[in-house]
Amino acid sequence: MRIPFGPFEPDKSPFNSTVSRYVVNALPVADGWGPMPGLSTITQSLPGKCRGGVYVRTASGTYNIIAGTETGLYLLNTTDYSWTDISGPSAPYSVPLQDAWTFTRFGDKLIAHNISDPIQVYDIGGADPFGDLAGSPPRAKYSWVSGDFLVLGYLEGTVGQKTVQWSGINDIEHWTPKKKGSDYQELPEGDEVMGGFGEQGGFYVIQRAGMQYFPFSPSSGYTFTRTVLNPKQGTVAPRSIVSIGPGLFFYLSEDGFFGGADRKPIGAERVDRWFLENVDRAYLSDVQGAADPFEKIVWWKFRQADGSSRRIGYDWQLDRWCTTDLDVDEMVALATPDLSWDGLDTLYASIEDVAEPFDSRLFSGGRPTFATFTSDNKLAYFSGDNLAATIDTADVEIDGMARSFVNGARVQTDAADYTLTDGTRPHNGAAVTWGTASTMNRAGMVPLRSDGRLHKFRFQTPAGADWSVVSSVNVSAQQSGQQ
The missing domain is CATH 2.60.120 (Jelly Rolls)
Structure with a gap:
């Protein structure tokens, strides 16, 4: 049989x-x-617990990795795999416990921010550290790019929690409403903004109890207009939102895992009850999602009752679920950094100590991959032994x-x-x-x-x-x- x-x-x-x-x-x-695969640890320790990370490709074609802690922003040095402090004059920062760094690229600039500190801007490929973004933009939890506009969501202040605001057209230093296309919109329903992302011809806003779409509509007399996609249901965990393509995103709602604005159930009668039985519900809002672009799996990290973390993954290509008991910290979708011979010598004492095959993505700069930070704040790729x-x-x-x-x-x-x-x-x-x-x-x-x-x-x-x-x-x- x-x-x-x-x-x-x-x-x-x-x-x-x-x-x-x-x-x-x-x-x-x-x-x-x-x-x-297990972990391959490749860096020295960050000065503190990672609170967000990103990679950027410079004009010369190199790939840089940037990570933030509660108090600083750091660039990975691939010569000795240390972290160079590139914090701006507003440092030391103060990222709140229930918040994290949001990184958004706009042209040759990288925006980094949280709800407590002035928005930071970094010249990609330049030698200068971060600086405060000019134009007096509001402090915000989330950001994304929609066409020629930088959009901020969940602004400082009570009313700001339900507000989105966008910059002037092609000008992230312009935030005066009604000029150069810049404006804001307070959302009357759906509770606070939990995140969003750009889409062709507009952007999505995901709220605690609703979803909205803002199409680019200059002929209407407004830069963007508003359409309610779902008036009652959204996400309970802002960092659980993972966008993988046009109109295709996944998230954790109060009653399980869903995909898209039409709330296609992906976990119902499969893993939703298992997840809700295993997660520490006091930390439900802290569930973090990230996509592994190579394996085509969205992973969600959650806290269990004993304080340890666990991950559950959804393979969107096969429509299958998986789990791991590997306890990890912050998850990040990255590209592998450009590896020099000096960097290889730093990682391994001898050629015999190289655990990965030489055609591994770890040794090919710019390959999309999935990484995490370990409990001792070191960056590690999921490219180790099985x-x-x-x-x-x-x-x-x-x-x-x-x-x-x-x-x-x-x-x-x-x-x-x-x-x-x-x-x-x-x-x-x-x-x-x-x-x-x-x-x-x-x-x-x-x-x-x-x-x-x-x-x-x-x-x-x-x-x-x-x-x-x-x-x-x-x-x-x-x-x-x-x-």
């Missing part, structure tokens, strides 16, 4: 034989599961009318280093009893000895194992009696 290692959908009924209720540290692939993975099948009745004795199984995988364990139940609702983990013999079979009405098979690989796919287990069993 062939039993698949199905999609991770713990909200499904335990009687559903096509899904798995337990998968850790494995990535979905078209016909099963594949390995999940993590130890655990993948369960569903509980399956091999014989619908009788108990079954399993004497062996053959796993459909290219892994050579793995174990397989059979868990049995005497009937639905009973606790599972796990047998002894067994390895593959020379004939490619895993010998097992287990008896039960329901069987569940657990595939496990150790950290560092070399493999690419596991899809199913073919079980050798025989009827062992009625019950």
